[in-house]
Amino acid sequence: MRHFFSHRRDPRGSDPRWPGQDGRGEARRFHRDFGDGERGGRGSGPFGRHGHHGGRHGGRGGRFFESGDLRLVLLRLIAERPRHGYELMEEIETxxxxxxxxxxxxxxPTLTLLEELGQIAVSAxxxxKKLxxxxxxxxxxxxxxxxxxxxxxxxxDAAGGEAPAAGKLQILRAMHNLKLALxxxxxxxxxxxxxxRRIVEAIDATATRIERE
Incomplete structure (x- = not known):
């Protein structure tokens, strides 16, 4: 995994991950440097200051959320029901x-920060995976x-196509379930x-049935 954080030497001669003996200080530095979105200039991306839409990979080249937005999104999704990180990524995409x-x-890093702030906790x-x-x-x-x-x-909802229909969301969820199972x-x-052979045949048969619908 690519590392966004540079290790700093603790002037007190302890853990090089200082501040924060468990390394959580890294999450604070991440949000100080990059906000809550992907790396990039402020305001770039669909939720930046200068626009509300973006392409399929809009977040990879610039910031998708304004500072603090992703924390609020994750917090609300976790409040709906306990979730782990991979599930949260899929839910946002859906x-x-x-x-x-x-x-x-x-x-x-955002989940670590929310945990550090006492707003979420690992339940299982x-x-x-942490839930x-x-x-x-x-x-x-x-x-x-x-x-x-x-x-x-x-x-x-607007960025996803003006509140996607329930059918589209169900299809996306089914696709994610298949990808995760594989x-x-x-x-x-x-x-x-x-x-x-059985796995390949099952996928091919499903694709054929979908084409015929």
Missing amino acids: RLGGAYRPSPGTIY TEGA YAVTPEGERVLAEQKAEADALFARM RLRLGRGNLSEEQL
Whole structure:
């Protein structure tokens, strides 16, 4: 993974990740330097100061969210139900109609910052994945910023094609489920030729049925 942070030497002679002995100070430096969006000039990207729309990979070249927006988006999504980082990336992409997908280098430092601020907490772990839940402090922040969150989610719907129809969202979710299932199964390895053949046949058969609909 590409590292956005440079290690600083602790003048006190302790952990080089200072400030923050567990490395969480890195998240604060990330948001100080880059805000909540991808790297790029301020105002670039669909949610920047100078526009509301962008291409499929708009977030990769510039900032998609204004400073603080992504924190509020993640906090509200986690308040709906506990989620892990990968699921949050998929949910944002789905809500935006596939127009933008935040990178792990954007999502995980923001989650770390929210945890550091006491607005979310790890409620469970699923293997290497952390499941985040909102805290009372997070609920308080959401209540205080309800108007901002409502406006932000309305802009997200507009950027995704003026509130995508439920059918489109269902298709996107199904596509993500298929991709995740394939990724997990291939990641386990040890696929026999027969298993591989059945998987390929199932995908091909589904594609054929979709074409005929």
